[in-house]
Amino acid sequence: MLITLKNILDIAESKNMAVAAFNVTSLEGILAVIEAAQEEDTPVILQFANIAHGKYIPLETIGKVMVMMADESKVPVCVHLDHGDNFDEIKRALDLGFTSVMYDGSALPFSENVANTRYVTSLANEYGASIEAELGAMGAEGDNENILGEYTDPEAAKLFVGETGIDALAASFGTVHGIYKSEPKLDFERIEKIRESTGIPVVMHGGSGISDADFRKCIDCGVRKINFYTYAAKYAGDAVRQMVESTSGNIYSHDILVSLRQSMIKTYKDAIRIFKNRQSF
Ligand code: 13P
Secondary structure, eight states: OOOOOHHHHHHHHHHHHEEEEEEEEEEHHHHHHHHHHTTTTTTEEEEHHHHHHHTTTTTHHHHHHHHHHHHOOSOOEEEEEEOOSSHHHHHHHHTTOOOOEEEOOTTSSSHHHHHHHHHHHHHHHTOOOEEEEEEOHHHHEEESSOOOOOOOOOHHHHHHHHHHHHHHHHHHEOBBSSOOOOOOOOHHHHHHHHHHOSSSSSEOOOOOOOOHHHHHHHHHTTTEEEEOOOHHHHHHHHEEEEEEHOSSSOOOOHHHHHHHHHHHHHHHHHHHHHHTTTTOO
């Protein structure tokens, strides 16, 4: 069943949990997300970051499959564009039937970010879709250490949400995209303040590499959507390496795909269980 981000976050709010938002880059990834969510009987978000992964598969190709598989799923699934940074890409995703889009204007001055986000909100509303936007800058993977971005200011966040009418706010409080090079130190109090000042769900980016205990604390502070990709991709790569090393005969591409998928299903189920925060459906 295909549902919007707003609706899936309402479920998360009522259960004091976070919904997993897994980035997909292949058919195997989509199949793994849906299978994991169905086995855990838990709503899930399928998302595609065209800006980062469009080089592996076109938005139009993977997008159609994401929408079709979400529609046929036994659990509620939101199909979301991650880190949309231009209006054309966002409109293409909405035309494909995505039920949610992210507009990422975090690199822009505040007023420009507000103006562009407000426009995307009106566009998404025309399609009956939801919108996530970002304020503050997300960190990035460095060579030797985590590169932290500018943390989100709770008062600026309140103004931003009031001016833009978004459904969820991607906030910066110590996470980084990619592999952590040092132990992440998250600012839990900041999450609480952002949740309180804005009144809307907080989104965590850079979920890979956060400890189970920190995930639970973030959820208790108001995180309702957790973006997660890198470690699922890495573990799947590790599984293929292991399979190749332990196989002496021919290796067929379909066996590699099965190995990738089985690994991703396990990673996704583990993550979904933690994000459920002890809730059941
Ligand atoms: P990771 O790849 O670090 O898990 O982050 C995913 C993400 O935040 C996508 O927006």
